[in-house]
Amino acid sequence: MDTLWQHEAFIGGAWRGAGDLRRFPVLDPATGETIAEVADCGEAEAEAAIAEAAIAYESWRGTTALERSRVLRRWHDLMMERQEELARLLTSEQGKPLAEARGEVAYAASFLSWFAEEARRAYGQVVPAHRADAEVVVLKEPVGVVAAVTPWNFPLAMITRKVGPALAAGCTIVVKPAEDTPLSALALARLGEAAGVPAGVVSIVTTRDAPSVVGALMRSPTVRKLSFTGSTATGKLLMRQSAETVKRLSLELGGNAPLIVFADADLDVAVRGTLASKFRNTGQTCVCANRILVEDAIYDRYAEALAEAVRRLKVAPGTVEGAAQGPLINRAGFAKVERHVADARAKGGRILAGGQPDAQGGLFFQPTVIADATPEMALADEETFGPVAALFRFQTEDEAIRLANATETGLSAYFFTRDLARAWRVARRLEAGMVGINEGVISTEVAPFGGVKQSGLGREGAAQGLEEYLETKYVLFGGLAA
Ligand SMILES: NC(=O)C1=CN([C@@H]2O[C@H](COP(=O)(O)OP(=O)(O)OC[C@H]3O[C@@H](n4cnc5c(N)ncnc54)[C@H](OP(=O)(O)O)[C@@H]3O)[C@@H](O)[C@H]2O)C=CC1
Numbered sequence: 001m002d003t004l005w006q007h008e009a010f011i012g013g014a015w016r017g018a019g020d021l022r023r024f025p026v027l028d029p030a031t032g033e034t035i036a037e038v039a040d041c042g043e044a045e046a047e048a049a050i051a052e053a054a055i056a057y058e059s060w061r062g063t064t065a066l067e068r069s070r071v072l073r074r075w076h077d078l079m080m081e082r083q084e085e086l087a088r089l090l091t092s093e094q095g096k097p098l099a100e101a102r103g104e105v106a107y108a109a110s111f112l113s114w115f116a117e118e119a120r121r122a123y124g125q126v127v128p129a130h131r132a133d134a135e136v137v138v139l140k141e142p143v144g145v146v147a148a149v150t151p152w153n154f155p156l157a158m159i160t161r162k163v164g165p166a167l168a169a170g171c172t173i174v175v176k177p178a179e180d181t182p183l184s185a186l187a188l189a190r191l192g193e194a195a196g197v198p199a200g201v202v203s204i205v206t207t208r209d210a211p212s213v214v215g216a217l218m219r220s221p222t223v224r225k226l227s228f229t230g231s232t233a234t235g236k237l238l239m240r241q242s243a244e245t246v247k248r249l250s251l252e253l254g255g256n257a258p259l260i261v262f263a264d265a266d267l268d269v270a271v272r273g274t275l276a277s278k279f280r281n282t283g284q285t286c287v288c289a290n291r292i293l294v295e296d297a298i299y300d301r302y303a304e305a306l307a308e309a310v311r312r313l314k315v316a317p318g319t320v321e322g323a324a325q326g327p328l329i330n331r332a333g334f335a336k337v338e339r340h341v342a343d344a345r346a347k348g349g350r351i352l353a354g355g356q357p358d359a360q361g362g363l364f365f366q367p368t369v370i371a372d373a374t375p376e377m378a379l380a381d382e383e384t385f386g387p388v389a390a391l392f393r394f395q396t397e398d399e400a401i402r403l404a405n406a407t408e409t410g411l412s413a414y415f416f417t418r419d420l421a422r423a424w425r426v427a428r429r430l431e432a433g434m435v436g437i438n439e440g441v442i443s444t445e446v447a448p449f450g451g452v453k454q455s456g457l458g459r460e461g462a463a464q465g466l467e468e469y470l471e472t473k474y475v476l477f478g479g480l481a482a
């Protein structure tokens with residue numbers, strides 16, 4: 001197969017854009033240089049993709065689960081064969097360290113293999129009927145044409161987590177990737193094409209005008225479902241827009257994850273877990289710990305151990321050997337981190353590590369630890385989405401739970417303890433869709449990923465992830481009396 005670097009949009013099985021569309025630049029966040037110019041689609045291209053998806057749906061929904069499973073499996077295998085190339089492409093537009101990019105390729109591919117397996121388990125039901133002369137049967141059917149709107153922080157995995165179950169269920173899908181990271185999406189489409197995904201089953205509509213393209217998807221009565229990952233503000237906007245055509249919704253929105261360190265925790269495990277949770281992807285994930293709550297009795301020891309570990313993290317472009325912290329994605333992301341640190345400092349936060357833009361300039365910010373954080377600081381309410389660990393102090397378990405739940409979001413939560421009874425108690429009381437105990441990274445294709453409160457609706461991955469793309473149809477067979 002040829003190169004994975006594609007610059008045209010992928011609509012109805014054709015690469016569209018050469019000559020007849022405007023283009024927008026894709027930047028390497030480590031250097032600020034333009035690395036590609038990609039087709040800038042508008043409403044017309046979105047509508048063409050919907051029309052192609054509707055045509056493809058008629059035949060794709062009629063394929064057997066085994067046929068769909070085989071296509072997804074081949075797609076997974078091709079991703080893993082091209083893992084290194086995909087990882088380098090991902091790092092060049094997103095900035096994460098190469099080791100993490102390799103990990104993301106494998107993570108993204110795992111959703112294709114998982115749903116290749118789940119495709120064959122979309123069982124219906126036969127229900128004991130309410131009448132002797134009838135049978136009651138419950139069928140599972142694909143939802144129809146789906147729209148996916150995805151973010152820049154996991155440019156491959158956030159797409160396969162939607163495309164995998166959509167295709168497994170028999171749906172077709174139109175994807176609008178983030179403006180900052182369209183190249184990974186197009187590379188994925190190229191591999192899908194090679195794996196035998198039929199024309200129109202998956203389209204990728206690249207654009208720098210999200211409101212136009214997504215607006216067309218939201219208005220269309222043909223599009224029966226939206227799956228979105230991104231900020232809570234945009235999620236709410238799309239939720240409102242979906243009301244007009246009453247679309248099914250899966251929303252994976254922002255978090256403000258608490259990470260609680262109890263005094264009985266194993267200190268090394270807690271520090272390692274915090275590093276993994278907080279600094280993965282340079283702090284740019286919706287499940288990154290955002291508020292670190294530490295019991296008074298262990299606070300100073302933990303703070304010093306964490307600060308020491310953080311000072312050792314190597315800040316460098318993702319392609320540099322040993323890089324642990326890459327650049328932030330863009331100017332807006334960088335400005336938010338600067339604002340949170342300045343606000344915390346002004347309100348009495350003590351900087352134990354980092355605290356400023358990195359000396360190499362550009363979008364690099366020093367990994368930072370701030371002690372004496374308080375609920376009045378901006379970083380207590382808003383997700384920082386950057387490499388800033390803010391340490392709050394608590395005295396009792398009840399206080400820790402109250403602080404942890406004092407947020408409108410409820411995606412993930414973490415805590416560290418060696419007390420078994422406390423582990424169950426706290427896990428039950430945390431208002432979150434996902435809880436990690438003595439562990440900072442909980443993402444896997446086998447478990448249901450999603451949040452409560454304003455963190456969203458629905459679940460991705462796991463068996464639940466397939467349900468999101470299936471409708472339930474009840475059929476009554478009457479008149480069976482002899
Ligand atoms: N839950 C999560 O995983 C994520 C949370 N976030 C949070 O959101 C903050 C901002 O990040 P950002 O990238 O701007 O997140 P957004 O929610 O703005 O972006 C997510 C997706 O929605 C699209 N989008 C943005 N605005 C609109 C709109 N008006 N109508 C339709 N689609 C739209 C984006 O397109 P485009 O890229 O072209 O703008 C992108 O594809 C981060 O700092 C972080 O706090 C961000 C990313 C992921």
Ligand SMILES: O=C(O)CCCC(=O)O
Pocket residue numbers: 151153154157158229230284285286287443449
């Ligand atoms: O940040 C996100 O948008 C998704 C989290 C990535 C993951 O852990 O699956």
